[in-house]
Amino acid sequence: MLKVSAVSKAFGTIRAVEGVSFHVSEGEIYGLIGPNGAGKTTTISMVCGLLRPDAGEIYVQGKLFSANPGEAKRLMGVTPQDLALYEELTGRENLEFWGRIAGLKAAEARARAGELLEALSLSDRAKDTVKTYSGGMKRRINLGCALLHRPRLLLLDEPTVGIDPQARARILEFISGLRASGTSILYTTHYLEEAETLCQRIGIIDYGKVLAEGTLSQLQERLGEGLVFTVEADFGGSVPAEWDGFAAHFRVLQKSDSQLVVAALGRRDPSDCLKELLELPVRLQNVSLKRPSLNDVFLQLTGRQLRE
């Protein structure tokens, strides 16, 4: 449905996006995760035609975007990260207006707005002005405004940012429903748990480059067999490189003064790993084993936490 091929964008001397490539298949949710400033919004802006790439190509349904942007845009719905709503208008008026702008006839826009208000659980507040809505409700209307014309490709730029967990769960449920109805979705977020639960494939982006891409399990495999240990200790100036045989069995994902996050290399028995860690030449306080998360993958790739 969407193919992004080696796109780059610079703002002056800042290279916001550099050679980014990925694709979104029909009916798939592709997650683009990365910290703030990683290049997610710039990438989405290029995909939806708000920005022109300095290099690279974008294809929508096999057709070059730049050859006929109008046609490509008709297939797309975009939910921007910032709320793009008229606060003085009611929820229904906002939906109807964007429906008209998307090319629907007045009656069609009215009917579709009703459907979406129902689906987004906002029917009871349809006649209230948006400025009286809670953050979660505004997010839902913001999402709904992109759906009036039933787009086949939906671009969601951090659609759940700044809202409470309950409202987020509602939105995620709605997005899952959209995927079930065949909509392809490009989803950017820095909430890893959202990407883990929602996306079929994930691309990790940082400093404008896609560092890794694949399904969640494929990404986890980058950490070996999936054993990640957190060691809390008083290291007292001692460094892993000085420890005998440590580098042959573990890869350091992150190290601070009091904590070490390591991934076991190769197919290892957890109890053997634990035993080796307990014998480290430091004053240990705690050793714990956990299932590797996207954050660990990100840690491995960048050496820092996703939300740093």
Place this chain on the structure above:
Amino acid sequence: MLRALISKDLRRVWRNPMPWLLNLALPILIVAIIGIVFGGGGGNDNSLGRIKFAVVDEDKSPLADFLRGAANQGKAGQYLEPVFLERAAAEEQLKEDKLSAVLVIPAGFASNYLGGRKVQLELVKNPAEQIHPAVLEELLEVVVSGLNAISRNFKAEFPAWREVIQGNGDYHDAARLIERTGDKLQAARQYLFPPLVGYTNSAGEAAPAAGAGSNSGASTSGTKDKAAPKFNVFAYLLPGMAGMFLLMLASQGMTDLHRELSRRTFERYHTLHERLLPFVAGKALFTAVIVSMGAAIILGGGQWLFGFRWPRPLELGLLTLAYVCFATGLMTLSVAFVSDEHRAATLNNVLSMILSMAGGCMFPTEQLPAVMREYFSRLLPTYWFATTARELLWWQAPWHIAAAKLVGLGAVLLGLAVFVFKRRFQKGAR
């Protein structure tokens, strides 16, 4: 789509009208304050009363007599109170603040005029007064325009008239000349704006132009006192104030485009459409609609509030629509150049005030330095609008010329704005 864009904006205005109402209420409030200070509101007719001025006739010719007479003939006598004095006495009374102005008809006026030579009427204004001298100057401009029109159209008759005035022709020649000139005047009447002779002949038509009560051309003798039109200070002030605040209203309308940018709604539109000019066109149309509504409220509401009637509402309405076109064009161009809302709003307000002050909206241009008045003010669209709207109070001023100029300028400004916007969009919507 344009309909959807405009109705969306009108809805937003309806839901949050305060910022807009301010620009509608302020001109009415200012007019009320100035009007009351300068004599309106004191009586039951809100009039300024008659304007007292001196006529110094240094020519003593029949033509000068005619001009003298015109000053207090017919309905003119209801607005004007001329006194006929020698120059020294007139200047003395002016100093004592007993007169608003002194009109000097110089020696040789008639012979020079009929001889096709340049003549100059002199108006000495009382510097202590603002409105009355300004009104007199505008009326004098009417007279001068009339004399110029006569000079252009009746030049061939001037030698014969000069003979008659100098007492060289006999009564038969004079009668034939009067008859011939009368026929020509009748035929050319509609083209002569303002026909000086028409002023005296059609006092009934000219009278309601003072804009203070009667709504038809002729007043009957029975209702003369009750419906007699008088110069209305509010009617005089309102077009100027409207000129300034309509610009500000247009600024408010167009800078809404910046709000669309900062609220990302413009971006959302861009995600749906590649061509952005329709969105800008929608905003410009919305601005034109809101400014037109504002004009109707200021001018129509002002009329109702201050108890007068515009003598030529259709002409004033068309002139105002032309001004709306200019205001929209100007503010669209400003927004095209300045990409920040606060900067654009500040620039537009400063621009509106400069244009309004220099164009005679806030106070008569006669108060401005001569250089500015003669070489700058007359070039300004605000001047075209305010002056023509005021002239429409008294006579069938050539409003269509001013309107054509305003529409033309508005179209040029809009064209430039489209060009600038296109260039900006080519570089990226942000």
